[in-house]
Amino acid sequence: MLSVTGLTKRHPGASRALFNALRFAVGAGEVVALVGESGVGKSTLLNCIAGLEDADAGEIRIGPDALDMHRLDEAARASLRAARIGFVFQAFHVLPTLSVAQNIAVPLLLNRVPSTEHAPRIEALLRRVGLDGFGPRWPASLSGGELQRVAIARALVHRPALILADEPTGNLDPRIAGEVLSLLLEQVREEHAGALIVTHSRHIAECCDRILELSPEGLR
């Protein structure tokens, strides 16, 4: 689902690369944890994979036809992200002015999925994430755990090839965090997507299929 080859990133003016010639892959249905100390470049790596930042060299291939994100222009990257990637963030990032159902529908709209399919897909996903009947509600009335469930539903609704999650439980208390993590892993595996989860938590990392540790020396 994700193949990274020779990925190098150097901040302008920096004497050495943030990371150099990284090479790894994430398979279908596989959940990989990305760990490392603060400032080592985990979020930057995630941004490069998503096409939000430019890498200096390397290839990033996502999905069945393995388009190279690194070589696409801005509009094509946006289109590839819309089609192949689902995101889950630490700060939830649920749009406050859209209802829960409308939030989940955003990727469907971006991918021009026929509107007749929206309601069944959204309702099914809401049931799967334990928010049955929450569609018409507004984000302001939801708890942190519920908001993150909405974000997970939104990340999965368009059946992406790859889920990128940046500290998905960082803002949740341990009990809710455990529930949300289990839900995320379960849904990713069920959808046969690949997932790359950036985390500081050893516990979360150990729940994943594989752990990649990023350090100044590279990936281990």
Added chain:
Amino acid sequence: MTRLAWWLVRAQFLSRRTATALSMLAIALGVALGYAIHLINAAALADFSQAMQGIQGEPDAVIVARDSAGHVPHALIDEVARDEAVALVAPVIETRVRLGREANAARLIGIDLFSAAVLMPALLPREGGAGSGGLFDGGLYASQALLESTGLRVPEGTQSAGADTTAIRGESRWETRIAGDLPAVAATERVLVADIAWVQARFGPRQGVSELRVRLMPGVRAEAWRAAWAKRLPPGLDLRAAADNAARISNISRAYRVNLNVLALVALLTGAFLVFATQLTAVAQRSTQFALLGVLGLPPRMRLLQVLFEGLAIGLPGSAIGLALGYALAAAFTRVMGGDLGGGFFVAGTPTVVPEALPALGFFLLGCGASLMGALYPAWLNRVQPLAQALKTGFAQGPADSIGHRAMIRRIALPAIIASIPLLTALPAIDGLPLAGYAAIAMVLVVGIAAAPLATRVAFGAAAKTDLAAPLRIAVQNVIQAPLMAQVAASGLIVSFALTVSMVTMVASFRTALDQWLDAVLPAPHYMRSKGLPLPAELLAALDLPDAPFARVERMATGSLSLDSRRPPAALLVREIDRADPGTRLPFTGPVLAARDGAVTVWVSEALQEMQGLGAGQTLRLPLLGREIEVVVGGVWRDYARQFGAVVMAAEDYRALGGRFEATDLALWPRAGAEEAARRWLAGQAARHGVESVPSDEIRRISLSIFDQSFAVTHALEAAAMLIGLFGLAVTLAASVWLRARELATLAALGFSRAMLARAVVFEGALIALIGLTLGLVSGLAVGAILTEVVNPQAFHWRMPLRVPWAQVVPIALATLVAGMLASRFAARQATRLPAAQVLAGAQ
């Protein structure tokens, strides 16, 4: 995708109802004003053209004397009639008369019945309506408007006689009767029709007619015929197409109309600014949301289009409301005020306003365009927001790669714009319109806004290095560090205060100049006039009697002459004036040359100086008494009464040239101690002869009151502009507080009390208001100078010395500063309501 766009628009409108509604209203107001001005003017022009066409008919050519004392000689009529290309000639004599003691004069048109039946059927009397004393018996036919105003009755049936009346013009009187009415003449026209021979016998001219209207044979090219005959005519005559008159009226009202349209554009511009402030703050507040949508795959182009779409969603309903409002405004205005927009060009009648599709579409697109223009920069900022950074830290005031562009704009574009301002003000009017002057005003405002960041750094940079109380330090730092938001917040005030200062300056300069001018042109305590008609001979004779209580009387006769056939005629003022010292009666603006013996000297008004490029010492060929006479310009004088120019000539010169001096106006100085007797004498004579008698202080009071009424609308515009500017400040400041929620929450956590946070925000508002007011003042003075020195002379030919009314400007500035601080309290309240712990936890 469209659905997502619509969701976002709806959410945006619901969450920012007031800002959206005000932006929409401002756009609607701009469109409404523009469309209403167009509709009123179009209706007035159509009404005027129709009325004129009714009276003038539809000839292929009109031959007319270039001055009011001239005529088309009989010999020429015969010559034209013999031309094989001519099918018909219709001679017309037109003059003005008063019926009995009726105060208002009427047009008396003498026609030849047979030619008029073909060329001017609207002037024909009602068929079978003539009682005894028909057209050929010297009867008068009156239009409906005249019959209503005079109360004269028409004969009923052929047996009864119409009302007896006397048509009076100066020494000439015509005892006659009303023989019928003129059903086809426009309802607003005060017209009398009589047989041309009767009119000529009573009022002249003996040697010819006023106008010759010509119908050409079928197949003759009218333009070529007119061109050929124009070369053959003697210099005292003009040859025109019938449509020229309507075109001339359209031309003379154009500058005034364009000026009103510019005011409408200013309203539209403030609408665009409100859209700009609303959309920029909306983009800033939703930067994280837009970044999220970008991360989820919304293409950059769509992020740009979304903000433009939101701008359009304000512009579309705003423009539609504006069109409806504009039509309603035009209909109400014409019903109450008639078709005159204040320029005095269409004073009669109540024209019917008809909605027009193409102009409506034009104004609709203009409204939408203004709205899109306002949304353009926020849309671009939204397009170039760095997604990952915006998602984490919110709105970036400008992406890194745009800094280079901004520096380039500052270094190259800004100096170029500044340099263009004096060049633009030096350019002449284009086709009679001060377009370069308007462009210069736009440039001044652009420079004012663009200078805000630099002015902020210069003004507060030094203050930032000094010891300041904590809230003030925070305010100063924020103003310096957030130049874009400060610029947006200040720009509303810069533009609105600049417009206010410029308007106040222009109006004050004009009023002072008008006041001084009235002093100069009204030296006598009393004035008497008969609205363009010669004063009754009896009245003039009474003035010469020993019991007349006047020490001095000066007479003036008014006429007209055409120096340029594309423009309305200039006024000819023949005055009893001291040729050696005309400066005692005329307010000259430059050197006055001594009148030379043997040469006719005239003194021209500033308008003629502007339009004809005249100056003291130049010679000029004036159409006078049916011929061209060489005169010397002895000086240029200021005249705020006659926009299309005036020529003053001494009565003795006019008489020497063979002219008949028939006084129309009198300036009267009562004998010492006989003021009360003079007043009684004048009141008696005015009542007896139906002429006007007004003391000079009354003329001054009425003139200044008309001036104040004409410019009352500018005060409403100033107030609206200031409110919009203050609203922009409040909205932008509130958005800025929202964007800095985390920073303010941190300050709260560090020990800032709510009162200190509120003070910091109010200080920030005050600092921005100070910058806005300072730049607005400088820009406003520059705009005021351009309005006074460039726009007014070019558009209306009025010059006046610049005068800044500090007694008005300073209180307005102080009131705005206080209002700005009060508006900032709205944002300050928001700052103190922030749930600090929640914001710091990043869960807002």
